[in-house]
Amino acid sequence: MRHVSGLLVLAATPIGDPRDAAPRLSEELARADVVAAEDTRRLRRLCTDLGVEPSGQIVSYHEHNEAAKTPELVARIAAGDRVVLVTDAGMPSVSDPGYRLVTACIDADLDLTCVPGPSAVLMALAVSGLPVDRFCFEGFPPRKAGERARTFAALATEPRTMVFFEAPHRIAETLTAMAEAFGPERRGAVCRELTKTYEEVKRGGLATLATWAADGVRGEITVVVAGAEPVVADLDTAVAQVLERVAGGERLKDASAAVAQASGLSRKVLYDAAVAARAT
Structure with a gap:
């Protein structure tokens, strides 16, 4: 009841x-x-x-x-x-x-x-200047350097715009780690003190933002990072990668899915092409 x-x-x-x-x-x-x-x-x-x-x-x-x-x-x-x-x-x-x-x-x-009420996530997305049609919220990155690096490495190919929270005393090292994992030119925005007197939004490549933050940043911080651009590989090269993985012991289905995700090619097209290549 x-x-x-x-x-x-x-x-x-x-x-x-x-x-x-x-x-x-x-x-x-x-x-x-x-x-x-x-x-x-x-x-x-x-x-x-x-x-x-x-x-x-x-x-x-x-x-x-x-x-x-x-x-x-x-x-x-x-x-x-x-x-x-x-x-x-x-x-x-x-x-x-x-x-x-x-x-x-x-x-x-x-x-x-x-x-309902104000949201730092939505406000930061709105003022970031980055695509907002699809996004994901990742919360606070891990505090330890190794865990943080592994988390960012796993997100390196994430196509959606990403939103993070971060503490001011960790923002410089976090932006540096993002630049290493996502690339120094990946676009980002650091939004601090949203709706407050000293509201500020700093936009630019991640390496540039990390340099800016090195002198110290104060306040409540939300970081918005552009998603990865799709990488479309040559079909013949991708098929060769699939067959190499299969030769190493992977199932054709799994190998095709993995290479398709990394290359931006259709998984079905890649699978069919690999099957045809094995038959020749």
Whole structure:
């Protein structure tokens, strides 16, 4: 039987300028039985900016206590409470606490909804000047150099525009690693302090951006990187690569798929051409 009284509300908060808050945010904060906040002090400042006074209980909910707090909040929702979850900026669960609570509510067959609001991902895409018809969000890159290099190597042929978050003290080394993995001329945009007083968007090749960032960059940062251009290889060369992989022990189907992805050729055309070449 589905619970109909309790509700989890994921409430997006402004990424900088409090005037960007959705009108519903104030309404939800005022009526909630419980407001779970990543930082209760920042929540109180936001409430002051919005001119709203929460009537319910305010509790802390962040990465260090969410495992312990989640069952408590689920129990409150199951008992009929309206729980509003807010993080420091943006949408809860998107590179912020919240995903654990969402899945727990779904597992308990509890209702949830969200209050939409400002998005650093979408705003950075819009102002980057890079293609936005297809994109992917990759969150924060790994902190360790080796893991970061492997992550970027795996994304080197990603055709969609990519969006990352990064901390200011790591942005220079991250841009350098991107230039090494994606190529120094791959286009990118570093968007910092979006919607704030010192908003800035720096566009250019990744190597140029890495040089710019070497002197230090401050603020909240979103990085947008152009996807890889398709590489269309000569069919005869691609067929030779397929047959070489088959000779090394791969199945023809798998070898054709791998070379097709790397070359930009049709997998079926490549497979049929390889079959014909083996028959001659």
